[in-house]
Amino acid sequence: MHEQFRQYLAQRTTISEKELDYILTHFELKHTTKNEILLSANKTCKHLYFIQKGCLRIFCIQDDGQEWTRFVAFENEFATSMPSFINQEPSMAYIQTIEPSELLAVTYNDFYKLIDRFPEWERFYRVLLEHAYVKSVKRIEEFITMDAWQMYNTTLRNCPKLSQRLSNKQYASYLGISQETLSRLKSRR
Amino acid sequence: MHEQFRQYLAQRTTISEKELDYILTHFELKHTTKNEILLSANKTCKHLYFIQKGCLRIFCIQDDGQEWTRFVAFENEFATSMPSFINQEPSMAYIQTIEPSELLAVTYNDFYKLIDRFPEWERFYRVLLEHAYVKSVKRIEEFITMDAWQMYNTTLRNCPKLSQRLSNKQYASYLGISQETLSRLKSRR
Numbered sequence: 001m002h003e004q005f006r007q008y009l010a011q012r013t014t015i016s017e018k019e020l021d022y023i024l025t026h027f028e029l030k031h032t033t034k035n036e037i038l039l040s041a042n043k044t045c046k047h048l049y050f051i052q053k054g055c056l057r058i059f060c061i062q063d064d065g066q067e068w069t070r071f072v073a074f075e076n077e078f079a080t081s082m083p084s085f086i087n088q089e090p091s092m093a094y095i096q097t098i099e100p101s102e103l104l105a106v107t108y109n110d111f112y113k114l115i116d117r118f119p120e121w122e123r124f125y126r127v128l129l130e131h132a133y134v135k136s137v138k139r140i141e142e143f144i145t146m147d148a149w150q151m152y153n154t155t156l157r158n159c160p161k162l163s164q165r166l167s168n169k170q171y172a173s174y175l176g177i178s179q180e181t182l183s184r185l186k187s188r189r
Numbered sequence: 190m191h192e193q194f195r196q197y198l199a200q201r202t203t204i205s206e207k208e209l210d211y212i213l214t215h216f217e218l219k220h221t222t223k224n225e226i227l228l229s230a231n232k233t234c235k236h237l238y239f240i241q242k243g244c245l246r247i248f249c250i251q252d253d254g255q256e257w258t259r260f261v262a263f264e265n266e267f268a269t270s271m272p273s274f275i276n277q278e279p280s281m282a283y284i285q286t287i288e289p290s291e292l293l294a295v296t297y298n299d300f301y302k303l304i305d306r307f308p309e310w311e312r313f314y315r316v317l318l319e320h321a322y323v324k325s326v327k328r329i330e331e332f333i334t335m336d337a338w339q340m341y342n343t344t345l346r347n348c349p350k351l352s353q354r355l356s357n358k359q360y361a362s363y364l365g366i367s368q369e370t371l372s373r374l375k376s377r378r
Contacts (some may be wrong), residue, residue, distance in 0.1 A: 060334050068333045070326070083323040083330075092330040119308055126315040133322040134272040137259070140329045141272075141281040144257045145249050 001029050004052045005104050008076050012127075015120045023121060026106035032097045039095040045084035047105040051075055054101025055165060058093045059173065069174040072098070072134070073144060074161055079130060140145055148177050152185045190218050194293050196269045197265055201316075204309045212310060216293035221286045228284040234273035236294040240264055243290025244354055247282045248362065258363040260325070261287070263350055267317060287355060305376055337366050339375045 002024045009020060027050065032038070039045050041061065049056060056079045058071040070093060073079035084091035088108060106114075115122045141150060152175060155162060163171055172182040191213045198209060216239065221227070228229055228234050230250065238245060247260040259282060262268035273280035277297060295303075305312045331340060341364060345352060347350045361371040 060330050062334050063336055070329065070333075083326050086319050086323050090326070092334060106192050112227075122312065122315060126311060126318065128324060129315065129318045130275050131327065133318060134275050136322065136325055136329070138281070140259065140325070140332075141249050143279060144259070145251055147252055 002027060002104065004076070005050055005067050009069075009124070013124045014121050015118065019118055019120070023118070026110040026114060030103045030105050031124055032101045032103065034097060034100050036097045037094060038079055038097065039091055041092055041094055042090045044088055045081040045091050045095070046108055048078060048080045048111055050078050050104040052102040052104060054097060054099040054103070056094055056101065057098055057166070057170065059096065060093050067173045068176060069170060071139070072162060072166065072174065074165070082132065087092070098170065143176060148175065148181060149185060149188070151175055152189075191216060191293065193265070194239055198313070202309050202313045204307065204313070208307055208309070212307070215261055215299040215303060216295050219292045219294050221290045221292065223286060223289050226283060227286065228280055230281055230283055231279045232276055234270040234280050234284070235297055237267060237269045237274055237300055239267050239293040241282045241291040241293060243286060243288040243292070245290065246285055246287055246355070246359065249282050256362045257365060260328070260361060261351060261355065261363065263354070264359065271321065287359065332365060337364065337370060338374060338377070340364055
């Protein structure tokens with residue numbers, strides 16, 4: 001049941017098979033339905049998820065009730081509400097499945113126990129963090145410097161899965177625009 | 190000339206004094222004037238800076254010419270245009286000094302050479318990355334979920350240095366509002 005994750009790690013780390021076996025015992029398989037809320041705002045996030053199948057979105061709810069999708073992760077990616085997970089403090093964001101998903105969940109305590117024990121695992125996490133950080137900063141920089149049309153085209157080019165697998169409402173909330181504007185951009189293209 | 194940085198590292202890592210000596214030889218002292226541009230957009234960022242004195246801001250220029258300040262770092266903090274530094278690709282952001290500053294600069298090549306060589310240095314960087322990532326995500330989540338008045342008060346409470354050391358124009362660009370709106374918020378308080 002962890003085979004996909006094992007392959008993913010074997011391709012990216014030099015962790016021995018024996019250590020990998022041990023690491024994998026800390027990841028628990030979880031099947032979800034579509035649109036399942038895994039974490040609500042103001043709750044502390046206890047898990048980091050690896051996605052074997054399906055996708056997760058991290059979103060915030062604005063004062064006026066509008067949703068803003070900060071991040072979407074697909075197969076072979078990790079996702080959680082990072083500030084809440086790292087600092088073990090209440091989350092500003094929600095975590096929700098977009099499709100029925102197959103996840104591998106590791107708890108905060110187990111995750112950091114593995115980091116203290118295996119330098120290779122720490123290195124793997126460091127590189128993961130770099131990618132996540134870069135993605136997050138690029139996302140905000142695009143959000144700030146681009147208008148809706150540029151954002152729409154850049155997103156379509158860099159991550160076509162988003163428009164294919166998110167609902168119109170979710171996709172609009174990822175682009176930070178209304179569903180009406182999204183429809184206009186689609187017909188303009 | 191590296192004494193402040195040495196103390197900073199000694200308090201946060203278990204790197205031996207000998208290793209620390211070696212690490213420090215890779216950080217070059219740089220004195221800057223006020224408002225000096227250390228990196229322009231579309232250039233690849235070659236340096237990571239530790240601030241011994243002064244402050245740096247990372248900002249983007251929007252389509253309409255407006256500046257948006259993504260991040261400000263003060264004494265005893267690191268700063269760079271992270272996506273550009275990590276991936277060695279053109280930066281979307283500018284790096285500018287806000288005050289005359291005393292910086293310690295390490296090159297990309299030296300920084301990653303040190304990471305490969307010293308596990309303790311990698312751990313130090315991993316924790317630094319976690320903080321930077323959390324800060325970046327919180328910043329965007331606050332930006333999305335808060336109105337100008339909430340943002341103004343939260344920023345004043347969490348980082349009073351920003352209003353004290355940035356110009357009105359820079360501070361407004363950090364809050365994502367016009368200088369006129371900032372003046373209104375100040376008098377409302």
